[in-house]
Amino acid sequence: GQQVMQIPQYQHVQEGEDFTTYCNSSTTLSNIQWYKQRPGGHPVFLIQLVKSGEVKKQKRLTFQFGEAKKNSSLHITATQTTDVGTYFCAGNQNNNDMRFGAGTRLTVKP
Amino acid sequence: NAGVTQTPKFQVLKTGQSMTLQCAQDMNHEYMSWYRQDPGMGLRLIHYSVGAGITDQGEVPNGYNVSRSTTEDFPLRLLSAAPSQTSVYFCASSTPRRHTEAFFGQGTRLTVV
Numbered sequence: 340g341q342q343v344m345q346i347p348q349y350q351h352v353q354e355g356e357d358f359t360t361y362c363n364s365s366t367t368l369s370n371i372q373w374y375k376q377r378p379g380g381h382p383v384f385l386i387q388l389v390k391s392g393e394v395k396k397q398k399r400l401t402f403q404f405g406e407a408k409k410n411s412s413l414h415i416t417a418t419q420t421t422d423v424g425t426y427f428c429a430g431n432q433n434n435n436d437m438r439f440g441a442g443t444r445l446t447v448k449p
Numbered sequence: 450n451a452g453v454t455q456t457p458k459f460q461v462l463k464t465g466q467s468m469t470l471q472c473a474q475d476m477n478h479e480y481m482s483w484y485r486q487d488p489g490m491g492l493r494l495i496h497y498s499v500g501a502g503i504t505d506q507g508e509v510p511n512g513y514n515v516s517r518s519t520t521e522d523f524p525l526r527l528l529s530a531a532p533s534q535t536s537v538y539f540c541a542s543s544t545p546r547r548h549t550e551a552f553f554g555q556g557t558r559l560t561v562v
Contacts, residue, residue: 441491
């Protein structure tokens with residue numbers, strides 16, 4: 340079945356450093372979504388990528404979808420303490436269920 | 450605009466007890482789903498529904514039942530609670546167009562002792 344792997348599991352950075360989390364699927368995805376979950380909160384949608392090779396930016400966040408539509412990444416430039424949380428990717432393979440990666444927990448030291 | 454509402458927020462059950470986690474959305478979303486979240490394992494799909502009267506199994510459906518009699522409600526039933534079902538449960542919904550932004554409820558923290 341469809342598997343979505345995400346690395347790293349944890350990342351601790353100094354404020355101002357960059358951060359990247361990677362998502363890989365065992366199968367070709369029709370699209371991929373990214374979510375952020377603050378500690379004690381619920382996942383909140385960040386973005387959806389649909390096209391092969393697509394790159395989207397939201398301020399300091401850059402999202403990429405691989406050419407083969409099997410991998411994706413989220414890069415945060417110059418992290419801030421407000422970036423703390425767990426980042427999840429979620430992909431689907433032309434069916435109705437979204438499969439989530441295990442998430443990357445980001446902590447930021449001021 | 451309430452969005453997705455889950456009740457209860459916290460629940461403690463004894464092994465073997467049954468209960469229903471409630472989920473309601475007021476956005477007229479056809480797609481609804483239930484996930485459980487365990488440390489280091491992300492969100493795992495339990496059951497989902499693409500519309501009233503239609504449900505299907507996800508990755509980890511054993512021990513759980515769902516029904517979808519209305520567009521708004523998607524309850525999750527634990528038939529006989531086990532300690533392995535201790536987890537945080539999230540309900541989510543999304544628009545009629547497939548694979549769009551999912552809106553999550555606040556979650557239910559369930560402990561089975």
